[in-house]
Amino acid sequence: MKRTILKEIANKLKESKTALLYPHVVLDGDTLGSSIALCVALRKLGKTAHILIEDEIPSYLRFLDLNNDYCTYDQHIIDEPDLSIAIDCSDIKRLPLRREKFLSGKSSINLDHHKTNQLFADINYIDEDASATSEIIFNLVKLMDVKLDSEIAEGIYTAIITDTGNFQYTNTTKTTHLIAAELFDIGIDMEKISIEIYQKVRIEQIKISGEIFGNMEMLFNGKANIAFVNQEMLKKTGALMEETEGVISTLRNIIGVEISAFLKEKHNNEIKVGLRSKTYGDVSVIAQKFGGGGHQKAAGCTLNTTIEEAKKLITAEIIAHLEEAEKRVKKTEKQHKI
Amino acid sequence: MKRTILKEIANKLKESKTALLYPHVVLDGDTLGSSIALCVALRKLGKTAHILIEDEIPSYLRFLDLNNDYCTYDQHIIDEPDLSIAIDCSDIKRLPLRREKFLSGKSSINLDHHKTNQLFADINYIDEDASATSEIIFNLVKLMDVKLDSEIAEGIYTAIITDTGNFQYTNTTKTTHLIAAELFDIGIDMEKISIEIYQKVRIEQIKISGEIFGNMEMLFNGKANIAFVNQEMLKKTGALMEETEGVISTLRNIIGVEISAFLKEKHNNEIKVGLRSKTYGDVSVIAQKFGGGGHQKAAGCTLNTTIEEAKKLITAEIIAHLEEAEKRVKKTEKQHKI
Structure with missing residues (x-):
């Protein structure tokens, strides 16, 4: 059932031309890592896709978009996108300065793993069993028939480790580790990620x-x-x-x-x-x-x-x-x- | 090649009747978790097996042998064991008070992942690619045809998370995550382990x-x-x-x-x-x-x-x-x- 809905979402993404991605305010590893992974995947399919943000990227996550290729504050970057996609966002209130813009998309999708999600989009896909929203993105990108590359893998991996406290919190499952194993296979610079996230303490x-x-x-x-x-x-x-x-x-x-x-x-x-x-x-x-x-x-x-x-x-x-x-x-x- | 040697070791363990296991001095999660896992596996095969220690078990690892079923300070618990097995021990100097006892075994085995290992036993199996010695134990127990249970899985898991800083250090590999996924399948009380190791700060x-x-x-x-x-x-x-x-x-x-x-x-x-x-x-x-x-x-x-x-x-x-x-x-x- 879940898989059927996710396949429908994948098809919707493949049919779209333009998409704006909405991570929640107060950016964290899951919302940003998941957004980057999906944005890269959409662009690999030739779509025009951007991540619309409203607050600063915390320094420990800057490496995810070092050259400002994906994230933007410019609400006019796409005027009427085919899709508004909320990522890891339990409530539309968590897009305070972007609410109107989000609602102006021709169609909206809500991808999240919070059980308190307010189901505010046209299509809401909530998987409470996912340790991070990036587990959903991992499956979605595959259903979009996009070959995962290092950039996608590093976004997904960053999201998982920040939301599970490095596989330590009890939201970690067998699936989380199987995904991590696949990400290692694709190729992630784990040393870089580890240094960026944990080893830059001032x-x-x-x-x-x-x-x-x-x-x-x-x-x-x-x-x-x-x-x-x-x-x-x-x-x-x-x-x-x-x-x-x-x-x-x-x-x-x-x-x-x-x-x-x-x-x-x-x-x-x-x-x-x-x-x-x-x-x-x-x-x-x-x-x-x-x-x-x-x-x-x-x-x-x-x-x-x-x-x-x-x-x-x-x-x-x-x-x-x-x-x-x-x-x-x-x-x-x-x-x-x- | 490696697998052949490990299979030989598995056979040697199956042929033995009595074994003493030697974790290194200054007990840590890998040496103790690996020893517990192997000790449980040997007993499941009907062997007489004990873990000979010389220093105190640190409080964060006490849960591994809460009822003192496996660890002992008594060097006479088995007088002339068929096997002396050093675990995660790079040098015989790391068995300071147990050196003579170790050498008195009819045959000795050295299972470790440190590249500096001094190869001090009759059979030395060193796998530098293993994130923890417990990855070796994981494979060894399977080759012994022992069905992994929760106790074995928790020993192996404890060893992995303490030696990899929860899958964070660069010794972590795809294999480490695949093993973790299998351990989740067997059933580990991850919440208990996490609380014992990380959430009992004074x-x-x-x-x-x-x-x-x-x-x-x-x-x-x-x-x-x-x-x-x-x-x-x-x-x-x-x-x-x-x-x-x-x-x-x-x-x-x-x-x-x-x-x-x-x-x-x-x-x-x-x-x-x-x-x-x-x-x-x-x-x-x-x-x-x-x-x-x-x-x-x-x-x-x-x-x-x-x-x-x-x-x-x-x-x-x-x-x-x-x-x-x-x-x-x-x-x-x-x-x-x-």
Whole structure:
């Protein structure tokens, strides 16, 4: 069934002449790597295809489009494209400055792996079992009868490793590894990718981590923790906000911690909250209470308030969630006794 | 050819009645995971098999032998075993307290993937292309006609992820991913393994990292760096030496750094040095100058001196190595011009 729909999408792509690809705002490895892979594949079929972005490409992903061959901010690059294709984008709200443009395509497609996807396009293909949207792109490109080359393979590989924490998160499957094996066969410069993504840490990043962990608070008998970064801390250390990306994983990796929250002060009264759980917690529930979304173990939301206030609000929800979870566990234990 | 030798080894194992397995001292994921996998396989064939160790199992690997079913310190557990099997052990010196016992086996086998292996056994099977010794064990167990179960699969998987930095280091190959896919099929509790190995960080570990990076020195225009941990720092933070395991990777991950050194003061006048390179540096050369060994990108040695003196000696060798490498590059560039 899934495969039939994907084949239909492949045919639609083959029939089109022009396509604009829409990665979600706040570019990450999956949304950008998947977009690059699909854009290269479309061009190999002779289509006019571009990736329309609205924010800066983070430095660790610059290598994917080093010569600005694919990504553009120019909304007039194609005026009325045959296809608008959203990639790894759970909600049309994640195309804030590109929403109208997206809707102006003659037809729209939505390729994603988030279970919270809002199905906002004409054709929506959501595969929750895919570790990354790039697993979908991998199959789609094959169904388009495009021979995968190194550039496509590196886009797909980058997407997989960033979304699975290098095959470490539990979204990793047998299929993920089989795809990786095929990508190795096609030829990827794994050393380059690894250096670009993981081995270009600035000393400022090490300094900001020190600041953040110095202020970390443990909650609920060590079952949760919360930390933050504000503009002042960035100024003091010379670090960039994007350099705090790994903090949330480290918070969650602390022994005994089930839920972690990391608050970023983007601007005054704009606090971006990242949430993670280790096993039984469902942080998508917490994020949804503040209008956000995500997966069970990784979710996020934005609060228009101060860091202090946001900390209080998030802390309260985390504790309520953990109390609820513990009650459930006790109830189950009691039932087992009976 | 390789396969023929491995088949011969499989037959030898099947013909034996008793075997003692020897992981190298300073247990890590590959040596222990591989040993567990082979020990389980031997017992499935009805053999008497044990893993003889001489140092403590690090806490992140305790889950592999939670009930002490396989590992033992008792050298008399089998008095004259048919087979002594060294696993992931490049040199018999890495069995310091077990050397005599190893040599007392009626026959000895050496299974390893280090190119520096000293070929100290009756049968030596060294596969430099294997990302971990456990890739060899994976094939060996199959040739023994043992059906892989979850316990064997988890041993092999643990070994692979610890030796490849979760499929990130360049020793990772297509084969590594194909093996991982098969292990997923057999059934591994990836969430458990991931939590045990990566998500049991103590707060003390975060504190010791702060101390270590606070004292880090950059060398040779930022192309190298060196850091250390001494007993005083451990005492101050309450951290354990094994909790500094990840430091060397972080040192190497800093932008522009080609070679990193991390010095651990094990005791007074016993400094264990870890070395890493990013692309062209060959740290095994540096390690060998101090009687150590390893791979091009990961090597180590031990110096019987103070931290201060060891820092000076290692710094000098790193700078000499980088100067040499730069001369080589310039020479090549000149030749290209001609």
